[in-house]
Amino acid sequence: MKKLKTIVVEDEYLAQKLLIRWLKDIQEIDLIDCQASVDDAIEAINHMQPDLIFLDINLSGDNAFHIIHQIPKHLRPDIIFVTAYSQYAVKAFGVNAVDYLKKPYSKLRLREAVGRVIQRRFKTGKHNIHEHDQLLTVKDGNQITLVNMSDILWIESAGHYLIIHTADKHYVHRCSMKVILQNLNDTFVRIHRSSIVNLHWIKHIQPRSHGDADIILSNDHKLRLSRRYREAIHLIKQSQTAN
Template sequence: MSKIKTLVVEDEYLAQQLLVRWLSEIQEIELLGCESDVTGAVTAIEKIQPDLIFLDINLSGDNAFQIIHQTPKHLRPDIVFVTAYTEYAVKAFRVNAVDYLKKPFDRSHLLEAVERVIERRSRKQPDSKQEVHEHITIKDGTNMTFVGMDEILWVESAGDYLVIHTAEQHYVHRSSMKKFLQSLSQSFARIHRSTIVNLERIKHIQPRGHGDADVVMCNNTELRLSRRYREAIKAFKVS
């Protein structure tokens, strides 16, 4: 894998220099430069087309999500948010952020974020055998129903079958959890040995204590988040 072309977007000088120093020590990273405001960041992304940006959310009073909205989709890099704020975590995940580092963080947290970027990029390689579909075909006798992947809220296992839940209804589909997850985009993640969720349809995470939590979906359905799978939605910072 080639080096990851990286841009730092941070308006606090000390935080910016710390990121630069730590990222410069990582062999897989090719640091292309730094920006400190929305306009400069959008211009730099269009010019140098980085693979990855480390992005502060509050940029001199401007919201960094403007950068994402102003960048053409085909040029949008992977994003690791770096911020002192926790309230943007769900929104960050909805724009498919790789990680959400809350200040202050240490070098080990940064390395973990880079490792997740490398893992994500490896799954995007052209020689990957994983086939991602835009819809799933549900067979019922001689009838077939096409369900768009973006319609799916969550999926639960039921023996040799899966129950696929949308906002309107549910469908029974014969497949294993592992095989089905391989056909899904990165907008889906396993939160329990018997549950897959659409990350873009999560409303919020409700801590239950002792490391347990519930994932609350957009229709207010509560699903148990197993501690074993907390890493899959780490950007929500469930403690």
């Protein structure tokens, strides 16, 4: 996934520095500029054509909505408002803002806002999100991570949580199997009451007795395919034939 070219428009020094520091910790963000005035922001946005702007509303006595109206609609980036005032929220969403962060906000809340931008860009087909980079929003403890579905090998249940496995790490996510299946693309199939597998990572199937089978993944991890989910075998065979 390409990173989101991002501009911060904020005239409060401490707020600006905090936002910049937190954004640098978000891997999907490419921070390309920071401005503190309406005129400079308009020039920077029109020249650099960012994908995303973080926009304070009151900028040295001027109003940030003026910035939006000076940007041609076909060049208008996604907007996240960052402000100490709640009374502008209706107006902000009226100009199609993705999110509205009221100061003080947390790093987790900022991460959620960026996640909304990425999900919206995927749904609208904007160029930053590739078709094979469909994203799953995972809350692992207090950290929200956007995981490429193509990187997920399998998912297993553990009580009220799911463990999402990629090739080099795993995430613990509070969710049910039923709900997460609704958010996954069609390369995922349930093979057991406690496991879901990504068809693209299956190496082969080893039949067992009574209609069960073992699924061997590309990293040689073995999963049980229950006869209750035997219809999954047809999907797996179709996937292997297509490949």
